[in-house]
């Protein structure tokens with residue numbers, strides 16, 4: 404009985420801590436170069452995501468309860484250790500997931516903390532929970548990596564299980580707030596690679612003047628084992644990664660709209 408009470412109390416404390424931003428459910432972090440933003444980055448992966456992308460290569464970040472609870476001070480002191488690296492490489496902090504905006508109070512607090520110290524800040528988000536981002540957060544972010552997973556509602560829902568419109572709304576808000584945005588689009592043969600779908604994505608993002616870069620990421624099978632080990636049904640077993648030519652063809656659809664595309 405006592406241990407049940409302890410568990411319930413611990414859970415209540417954790418939920419309250421996440422609500423106020425004093426605690427976070429963290430999956431992991433790593434130091435990366437040439438991805439997730441300029442320079443060398445500390446990418447912090449938060450646990451929890453409202454989407455269920457069929458191609459997700461980190462399905463172990465989907466559930467918030469699968470993360471490890473860390474205090475704000477603990478995370479901030481880890482970021483602090485990398486400040487000399489950030490300065491030397493013009494890098495910074497990227498908060499990814501899962502979906503960072505599932506824990507908006509913590510993200511707002513950490514971005515504010517980093518911004519005050521002159522650390523370059525970015526979040527990597529699908530935009531699905533963009534409404535959770537405060538105006539202050541947007542004013543303190545140097546970069547948003549916005550994943551646009553498809554260009555029409557039907558395909559988007561097939562890929563993610565959620566609606567596209569919140570991502571469009573968030574992109575419009577980023578435009579108004581003038582937050583530099585890099586777009587990410589995952590090219591999955593038979594799922595996201597129709598010319599119509601890619602044209603739709605390109606049409607949406609070419610309206611956004613804050614977009615400075617588009618990344619077309621070829622689908623890969625590196626997440627497959629994780630799905631299996633979590634006992635989750637993986638639906639893309641038979642999908643081959645796109646060829647380099649196919650990926651270039653997709654990139655050219657964005658380049659035709661004068662979007663700088665990698």
Ligand code: SF4
Nearest residue numbers: 452454455456459501
């Ligand atoms: S948004 Fe990212 S973390 Fe969430 S399910 Fe999709 S790929 Fe996975």
